Amino acid sequence: DQQVKQNSPSLSVQEGRISILNCDYTNSMFDYFLWYKKYPAEGPTFLISISSIKDKNEDGRFTVFLNKSAKHLSLHIVPSQPGDSAVYFCAAIFRYTGGGNKLTFGTGTQLKVEL
């Protein structure tokens, strides 16, 4: 049961243009969302996050939008650079009884930024 889905396995964008990566989730109990960037044979590195009480968070070239009613979030990268080429994972956090929380990853989108 994939609770966090990224329906586009790959995306190709020209340098300087906007990259939009999408993510959908099913569990309404998720209350925090994160985007990670991952290169082959490396661990994910944190990019940007958003709380469920917000609908937008911006950090430099990266902006995350959250639409709670649609259970959808997106990551915008503008302008896209060749160094942005990597696999991007969205992830969602669910806080369970006892104070712990659990991170659930999406399926990933391979972004390729072309010159």
Place this chain on the structure above:
Amino acid sequence: GAVVSQHPSRVICKSGTSVKIECRSLDFQATTMFWYRQFPKQSLMLMATSNEGSKATYEQGVEKDKFLINHASLTLSTLTVTSAHPEDSSFYICSARTGTVYGYTFGSGTRLTVV
């Protein structure tokens, strides 16, 4: 920032042998560490949560006798794949929470190949 060091980065072992993967938190104490597994072109799947000084909590479908987790100190967690088989070949990644409720730092991963 917080760093999680994971070793080895790559290991090849014979079928039937055991392999140990180490995950260390540098410059911070990690009471909880998480172990993930990633198959090619798939998401990172949480295998288990290890808590310092207590038994690990395994996700549904993960064999606890096959994937032994030890978290004997606040800076070290180990995952031992026992009696490895070719189907255990995968990319294993650890992570630790870094103080903030939603902060996670990941190790660089271990590529396990069982021949």
